[in-house]
Amino acid sequence: MKVTVKKLQGGECTIEALPTTSILDIKRQIFLHLKVPVEEQKLLLLGRTLADDQTVQGYPIKDGTKLNLVVKKPEGLYEVALKYFKKLGMTDTESVNAANRLLKISQEKFNKLSWDDIDRLCRDCLLDESGQSQPAPENEPENDDIYSL
The missing domain is CATH 1.10.287 (Helix Hairpins)
Incomplete structure (x- = not known):
């Protein structure tokens, strides 16, 4: 089934989901489309927050359902x-x-x-x-604590 996710600040995407798809998996797909980190996402259906550990079948979600995406402010x-x-x-x-x-x-x-x-x-x-790693240049120390923080 196709589920439309509408970001309240603008932007939307369509996610392909099965009844057994977890809400967390939907959030991961949203990240791929809208680049909103999973931990900053809050999905709402009819004003109700969807729990990450639940599946699509646990909610009244069917083909064409629209979910609202609220982007939570990251903690400082x-x-x-x-x-x-x-x-x-x-x-x-x-x-x-x-x-x-x-x-x-x-x-x-x-x-x-x-x-x-x-x-x-x-x-x-x-x-x-971005999940990438870069080797240290030859003239730089490979010490992880080079910033002294």
């Missing part, structure tokens, strides 16, 4: 750090202080990088996101 370093520190058992105040220290230290370290280091870091991030 501060929010992720705050959650991490809270998981470690820190109080709210301790977590906020630790997250603020982490941001300050990260900014200080980043400010000390050369333009070449920043270029390599950006290139590595882009390659990592």
Whole structure:
């Protein structure tokens, strides 16, 4: 069956699905068509959020059904750090202080990088996101910690 996915901010695609196709698999197909990372996708059918671990047959989805795609804002370093520190058992105040220290230290370290280091870091991030890897040039160290972060 064909399912149309409409991105609320504009854009749409048509996905081929079977009744046994998982919602997570649909999200992976959406990534291939619309380039929205799976973890940032929220699929809605008639205002109801679809669960990743469910299959198409678990919902009233048939040929020609339209799903709405909401793109969730990715969490920033501060929010992720705050959650991490809270998981470690820190109080709210301790977590906020630790997250603020982490941001300050990260900014200080980043400010000390050369333009070449920043270029390599950006290139590595882009390659990592695309699932590609690039061997280090012969004159560069193969140390993973060259950015000293």
